[in-house]
Amino acid sequence: MPTITYVQPSGERQTVPADAGATVMLTAIAHGIGGIVAECGGAAMCATCHVYLDPASAALVAPVSEVENEMLESAASGRRENSRLSCQIVVPAGDHDIIVHVPSHQV
Amino acid sequence: MSPMESTAQRPVAVNAPVTDLDPYADAVLDDPYPHYERLRELGPIFYLSRYDAYGLARHAEIDAVLRDPATFCSSAGVGLANFHTTAAWRKPSIILEVDPPMHARTRKVVAGLLAPASINKLRPTFEQQAERLVDALLQQGGQIDAVPALCEAYPLKVFADAVGIPAQGRETYLLPYGDMVFNAFGPVNERFQACLAKAQQGAIEWIGEVCKRENLTPDGLGMQLYQAADEGLLAPDEAPMLVRTLLSAGLDTTVFTLCNAVLSFARHPDQWALVHANPALARQALEEVLRYESTFHSFYRTTTRDVDIAGVQMAPEQKICVLIGSANRDPRRWGETADRFDVTRRAAGNMAFGTGIHGCAGQMIARLEGETLLTVLARRVKAIHLEGAPSMHYNNSVRGYTRMPVRLVAA
Numbered sequence: 001m002p003t004i005t006y007v008q009p010s011g012e013r014q015t016v017p018a019d020a021g022a023t024v025m026l027t028a029i030a031h032g033i034g035g036i037v038a039e040c041g042g043a044a045m046c047a048t049c050h051v052y053l054d055p056a057s058a059a060l061v062a063p064v065s066e067v068e069n070e071m072l073e074s075a076a077s078g079r080r081e082n083s084r085l086s087c088q089i090v091v092p093a094g095d096h097d098i099i100v101h102v103p104s105h106q107v
Numbered sequence: 108m109s110p111m112e113s114t115a116q117r118p119v120a121v122n123a124p125v126t127d128l129d130p131y132a133d134a135v136l137d138d139p140y141p142h143y144e145r146l147r148e149l150g151p152i153f154y155l156s157r158y159d160a161y162g163l164a165r166h167a168e169i170d171a172v173l174r175d176p177a178t179f180c181s182s183a184g185v186g187l188a189n190f191h192t193t194a195a196w197r198k199p200s201i202i203l204e205v206d207p208p209m210h211a212r213t214r215k216v217v218a219g220l221l222a223p224a225s226i227n228k229l230r231p232t233f234e235q236q237a238e239r240l241v242d243a244l245l246q247q248g249g250q251i252d253a254v255p256a257l258c259e260a261y262p263l264k265v266f267a268d269a270v271g272i273p274a275q276g277r278e279t280y281l282l283p284y285g286d287m288v289f290n291a292f293g294p295v296n297e298r299f300q301a302c303l304a305k306a307q308q309g310a311i312e313w314i315g316e317v318c319k320r321e322n323l324t325p326d327g328l329g330m331q332l333y334q335a336a337d338e339g340l341l342a343p344d345e346a347p348m349l350v351r352t353l354l355s356a357g358l359d360t361t362v363f364t365l366c367n368a369v370l371s372f373a374r375h376p377d378q379w380a381l382v383h384a385n386p387a388l389a390r391q392a393l394e395e396v397l398r399y400e401s402t403f404h405s406f407y408r409t410t411t412r413d414v415d416i417a418g419v420q421m422a423p424e425q426k427i428c429v430l431i432g433s434a435n436r437d438p439r440r441w442g443e444t445a446d447r448f449d450v451t452r453r454a455a456g457n458m459a460f461g462t463g464i465h466g467c468a469g470q471m472i473a474r475l476e477g478e479t480l481l482t483v484l485a486r487r488v489k490a491i492h493l494e495g496a497p498s499m500h501y502n503n504s505v506r507g508y509t510r511m512p513v514r515l516v517a518a
Contacts (some may be wrong), residue, residue, distance in 0.1 A: 030455070039394065039474065041456035043466040047223055069214065074224035106391065107223075 002091050005099045006033045007054075020093035024100055025049040035102035042077035042087035047074035048106040052098035058082065059087050061098065069101035088090040113270050124149040127156045130405060130430065131503050139404065139506075140286060140446065143433035149352060158187055160407065160426040161419070164433035166440035166458065168327025172408055172429060173463040179427065181465055182206045183409035187294040191409065192424050199292060201348055203356075203465060210464060214223070216335045217349060217468045218476050219501035220328055226472045229269055234498045236265050236380075237483040241515075245487060249515035250494070254508050258365035261480050262358055266472070270353050271327020272317040280310040285359030286502060291502025292406045292446035301500075318350040328353060355470050360402050363500070367400035368393065370483060373493040373513055375448045382450060383518065386485035392450040393477040398457035399448045403505055404432035406461075431505070438480060490516040 004027055005015040016031040018024075028049075037048035044067050053061070064072070066087045072079050074088040086100060108195050126149060128142055129135060146164035147154060155162045172179045181204050184190040190199055199205070202213045219225065240261055244251055251257060263277050267412050287306040290299040308465040310330040316322060323329040336346040382388045410425040421427075435457045438445040444452075460467035467473070483493075497511040 008282050029453075035456060040460070040466065040470060041458075041462055043462045043464075045218065045466055045468070046471055048420065067215075070219060071222060074222040 003097045004028075004050075004092060005090065006036075007095055007099065007101045008035060009102065009104045017098065018091045018098070020091055022091050024051065024084075024089040024091065026087070027091065028086060033102070035106065036086055037106040038087060040087075044068055044071050044085055044088055046058065047071050047076070047085065048103070050077065050103055050106060051084055051086045051089075052077040052080055052102040052103065053082045053089070054101060055082060055086045056098075057098045057100070060092055060096050064088075076107055077105050108334055117350065120162070121154045123161065124153045125156050126153055126162075128429070129157050129410070129423060130155070131160075131296060133499075133501055135490075136386060136506065137499060138503055139432060140436055143430060143436060146430065147439075152419050155428055158426075158428070160187060160428050161416070161421060162430060163416075164430045164437075166434040166437040167433060169429050169434045169458060170462060172416075172427065173458075173461055173465070176206060176210075176464050178414055179408035180206050180410055180411050181210075181408065183424065183426075185406045185408070186292045187407060187426060187428075189409060189426060194402065196295070201345060202351060202352060202468070206438055207464065213341065213349070214464065214468065216332070216340050217352075220335075221469050221472050222329055223471050226269075226475060227267075228470070229473060230479065232268075233265050233479040234244065237261065237480045238265070241480075241487050242484045245515060245517045249488075249517060251515065252515045253369045253511040254362075254366060258369060258508075258511075259362050261365065262361040262476055265476060266357055266361060268324075268355075269328055269472070270357075271324035271329045272354070273322055275382070276313050276317070281354060281358050282312040282362065284310040284314050286500075287356045287452065288355040289359060289505045290503045293445060298501060298503060314354060315347075318344070318347040320355070321415055353469070355473070356467075359374040359502075360505060361473050363404045363505055364393075364397065364477055365480060366497075366500075366508040366511060367402060367506070368396040368477065369491060369513060370497055370508065370511060371396050371448050371495070372489045376490060378448055378450050382481065382485045383489055386482050388450055389481040389485055390478040392455040392476065393406065393452070393474060395448065395452055396477075397451050397459035398435045398452075398454040400506070401432040401435045401457070401459045403459060403461070403508070404435070405430045406504055409425075412517055431461065434458040442480055484515075487518055488515045489518040492516065 002018045003015050004018045018027045025038050039048045040046035068085050072083050092099050118503050139436050151168050153162050267277050285303045290302045320333050331350045333346045335341050336343050408427050410423050436445050460470040493513040497508045497514040500507045500509045
């Protein structure tokens with residue numbers, strides 16, 4: 001079963017099981033992970049579910065789409081090369097662990 | 108064909124629970140929630156016999172439909188009339204009522220204009236104006252009709268300034284124009300006809316005038332749309348149309364959201380006490396207002412092919428009414444406390460702004476307006492007392508008020 005590891009700015013790590021086909025955002029909400037606000041509910045319209053995708057996980061998920069690319073410019077904590085909207089990261093099937101780093105703020 | 112004629116095709120056989128509920132009747136709009144509960148209990152899908160349309164009232168089915176624009180399109184109009192099968196009696200919106208791939212081009216420009224990174228520079232101005240307005244109301248004793256004095260005054264100032272239109276005429280014309288646009292998201296009923304007649308008394312003409320390039324401030328959102336046209340991102344004639352869209356979509360909705368906020372807090376003093384004690388809760392509290400008293404209540408999608416929803420088959424060109432105000436109260440999504448106003452709830456992901464590719468492009472500026480005003484109220488006002496029954500503003504798709512006597516008690 002796939003898992004997702006959320007790393008908080010404090011360094012705290014939480015690893016939770018995920019369903020293939022779910023998003024990293026929805027999985028975070030379902031498990032009460034802090035720091036992922038997701039105001040727009042997953043429509044790529046608010047940039048408040050921003051995460052930094054760990055380089056070790058980059059090859060596991062689909063790349064940034066055009067819509068996501070535009071909205072990442074609005075990420076409150078600053079865009080980096082590995083910035084993603086967690087609502088747009090779909091969990092692949094298989095025994096992978098996707099590691100994402102939660103930023104310090106979202107609004 | 109007269110616009111009053113029903114244009115929907117009655118399906119050969121309806122294999123879903125049938126209801127003759129009129130979601131647009133005044134009595135239903137007064138308190139739609141018990142009706143929504145009955146609709147949700149009918150099943151995942153039902154048939155609105157008065158309108159020859161299917162209806163969805165549960166969160167899961169609505170979410171699925173709004174996220175599948177290829178199957179459930181908007182180009183047939185988001186009201187009851189089907190613009191594919193009958194002559195459109197109004198000009199469809201060039202952003203709301205178009206499908207991919209045409210939609211993406213326009214959407215990209217408008218979404219960029221209204222994205223958090225673009226609008227964050229408005230925050231200091233919004234905060235100042237909110238303080239100025241609330242302080243003035245409190246200095247006058249705080250005894251106000253909250254609709255014009257607070258809920259209309261704030262967006263009419265800050266949002267219309269942000270778009271960059273002239274100040275004169277806003278109070279008279281802006282809100283009747285939006286009222287007409289939102290009435291058109293339902294059936295062409297008497298309410299819509301009356302509203303159209305009112306808008307024709309100057310509002311439509313005034314809107315056309317203020318959306319012209321020469322009447323816009325040089326740095327506002329409106330002018331940025333003209334600049335996008337200069338850069339070839341929009342056709343020249345699309346710029347004024349999208350300025351008009353900002354004005355029609357962005358005023359009445361925010362006014363009504365603020366009405367719903369004031370009323371919800373007046374009716375739930377314990378919840379206001381929480382926000383007053385911790386003004387940083389304002390943004391989250393606004394989200395709960397949007398869930399609990401959804402500004403937008405319903406609109407339509409249209410099938411593009413033979414499709415099955417929860418075992419009910421329907422043909423192409425079938426209208427489906429999407430009751431988002433009900434999705435926001437669905438206990439399947441929000442739990443047994445769905446009908447409780449609770450600012451500590453995690454209300455993000457509610458359907459008040461829709462979702463999917465046609466989700467409200469202005470939702471972040473709407474949140475900014477709501478958050479800034481609620482934050483100032485939270486700091487300055489310790490209690491909001493309702494001093495009389497509020498008067499409902501009846502509209503086919505949005506819910507708000509025309510009058511709301513309240514007393515703001517200074518902290």
